[in-house]
């Protein structure tokens with residue numbers, strides 16, 4: 001790594017993090033940005049992979065169709081985002097799907113989602129994107145941007161990052177880890193999210209604990225993974241309740257209801273109406289799908305229609321799982337599970353939750369209204385949810401009003417009122433959504449063609465300019481207006497190293513990206529051979545914008561009304577006095593240009609450094625210690641850049657159905673508002689400091705895949721959590737050497753958690769962020785990797801970043817066609833290590849592609865995994881896989 005693998009100084013700002021700056025917390029992106037231009041490279045500071053403005057960190061999950069990475073958006077104050085990288089085409093999976101369609105009795109795991117029948121990978125991704133684009137709700141994971149890498153047939157889905165990870169709900173022994181009241185709060189969030197989805201005409205089809213993710217502060221749960229979700233026109237009509245809804249362009253991919261009849265979802269969570277055919281078919285083809293009529297003649301049985309009720313069922317199974325730590329219908333084989341779902345009644349344990357509240361058994365006598373026990377209410381609710389007849393099943397509205405859901409709320413009526421969804425919005429242009437979700441261009445660049453094109457093509461990063469206001473384009477100077485960097489690197493002349501080429505360029509008077517672009521179009525290709533240049537470019541551009549002389553841009557990239565006039569005298573600015581002179585072209589002379597790599601020496605020479613006018617955080621690395629100075633934005637441009645965040649959010653939130661008030665959010669968690677007791681604030685990492693009794697929030701930070709690695713009692717005390725998170729947030733806001741004040745706060749926090757002494761502020765060592773990082777690493781009392789990630793994000797991100805260097809199976813993509821170049825491929829070289837699961841799959845996939853003929857192998861699907869299931873440290877054993885369970 002560029003900084004010698006020293007401690008990371010990356011600062012992630014999660015919108016859900018209460019310690020994040022307000023503008024980050026307020027970030028509620030409206031329209032999803034569709035980006036069709038991709039720039040890849042490596043960040044200069046950390047040598048991490050970059051795709052456009054996103055810098056990859058570690059992998060947080062692996063799904064059936066792709067991998068999910070933590071990344072930071074360098075254009076938005078390093079805001080954390082989740083980047084899902086999916087291959088547009090997966091011939092092997094597609095072939096397998098086809099094969100499965102023809103051979104329905106193929107074995108599958110009951111734990112894994114069924115997606116085979118939903119069409120090709122491309123179709124599924126398109127649909128997922130189109131559906132996510134329709135959603136904007138506090139309890140639904142937000143899709144922020146879709147980057148369509150047509151060249152490598154990859155799609156990058158940029159989503160809000162949910163730092164809390166999946167809900168952990170059971171131990172290895174199948175015991176619950178959540179308290180009953182915690183489960184209730186999770187349920188409130190899920191109900192609100194589901195209600196919104198159904199209101200939009202969307203059926204999720206894969207509700208289960210692992211698709212429910214916590215925000216970093218663990219106050220909010222959001223529904224994720226729309227891989228098998230379905231948009232139902234009929235559902236949408238019903239939601240509108242008016243018989244008719246206004247339709248935009250009809251979109252075949254969303255309007256095709258035949259998809260709904262296909263089996264999709266995770267077997268254990270499938271509703272009886274879905275498995276009514278499948279189960280029997282799989283079990284015994286001679287007895288299925290027929291009803292014996294009076295005349296003894298077999299006649300196909302009518303299947304119950306598939307409606308949103310399937311989500312209600314899955315929610316019931318989820319609730320059951322959270323309460324009891326195991327699922328109601330368990331068997332080793334898929335078809336056995338289906339039979340149980342169809343025919344068997346479920347039973348309950350004598351106690352529920354980690355607090356072991358008595359259930360009172362499955363069949364109970366009625367209790368006087370208002371005096372029901374908690375167990376009684378829960379069983380009543382489960383009976384309504386797990387009703388095999390979909391027509392008799394509870395509706396979400398009934399669920400929402402159920403006394404157990406409203407229990408402990410101070411003002412249930414207020415909550416119901418506040419969370420009432422407004423009239424359904426009209427169906428906005430769905431055809432546009434899906435057609436733009438992925439480019440349909442099938443053209444693949446060959447290397448010579450690409451080279452030719454690079455010489456003449458204009459650069460444009462954001463084709464969908466409607467998604468961003470004009471002012472934003474102008475303001476967001478850091479990235480959007482940055483020149484596009486070449487996808488490919490120049491072919492090396494034999495015997496010429498990259499360093500030599502660089503030296504040559506620098507002798508010639510310019511270095512790649514600083515080359516004036518206004519002389520001729522061919523200059524555009526005269527860019528650097530390596531990585532990204534955000535920082536330098538942004539710095540350079542910032543300077544010139546501040547003087548009223550922006551660099552030349554492509555026509556149309558500036559809104560005319562905002563385009564600074566060259567004739568007009570620049571605004572008097574304290575910056576302008578110290579900015580470099582510009583030549584006639586609006587570009588600095590070669591001596592004045594920032595260097596291609598921003599070293600500390602160069603930084604010190606920059607004329608504008610004193611004024612701190614960089615539009616984005618600029619990290620300067622010095623020495624091997626990894627000591628870093630982080631210069632935050634100055635007032636001028638940074639201010640504009642921040643403003644852009646607000647204007648970028650043309651709050652769809654404010655549309656009738658998307659409207660959720662603070663009260664609603666508060667109520668769903670029972671925040672300290674009018675809706676709940678103060679002690680309900682159990683999910684706040686700060687509540688321990690307030691001395692609230694019920695903080696057992698640490699139990700939520702448990703192992704992998706819904707399975708707690710350690711019993712609840714061995715989890716560290718809550719004070720540790722709040723302390724470390726305070727340190728983390730302290731770290732997050734220290735953007736330079738720690739001041740004595742911050743050091744003393746950190747010292748106090750560390751003393752409280754008994755993790756050691758910090759050096760004094762006068763000690764130079766104290767200025768090394770590694771000290772803070774080291775001290776904030778709690779001695780591993782939390783055994784789960786996820787917990788450790790939460791406790792020490794900085795440390796883990798370093799390990800994982802290292803891991804990414806060789807493990808990032810998608811890391812290879814940007815080099816697919818450019819591997820003639822030698823020097824950049826830092827991944828791949830270091831590795832003599834065990835390939836990860838995803839890597840193995842990737843390799844197999846590639847092999848198959850190369851062969852042209854897709855080989856079929858019968859084996860279980862690739863399971864989706866969260867980061868906690870994957871060891872963050874390379875070579876360590878995978879902690880757990882779902883164990884098969886036998887139903888008794």
Ligand SMILES: Nc1ncnc2c1ncn2[C@@H]1O[C@H](COP(=O)(O)OP(=O)(O)OP(=O)(O)O)[C@@H](O)[C@H]1O
Pocket residue numbers: 060061062063064065066068082084113141159160161162163165166210213224225226227863864865866867
């Ligand atoms: N926005 C996010 N923030 C944090 N982690 C995420 C996010 N989205 C996904 N993940 C993690 O990545 C894992 C896989 O992602 P995802 O579920 O989207 O993939 P998939 O291919 O749809 O998986 P599945 O097999 O469940 O269908 C999830 O289980 C989750 O742990």
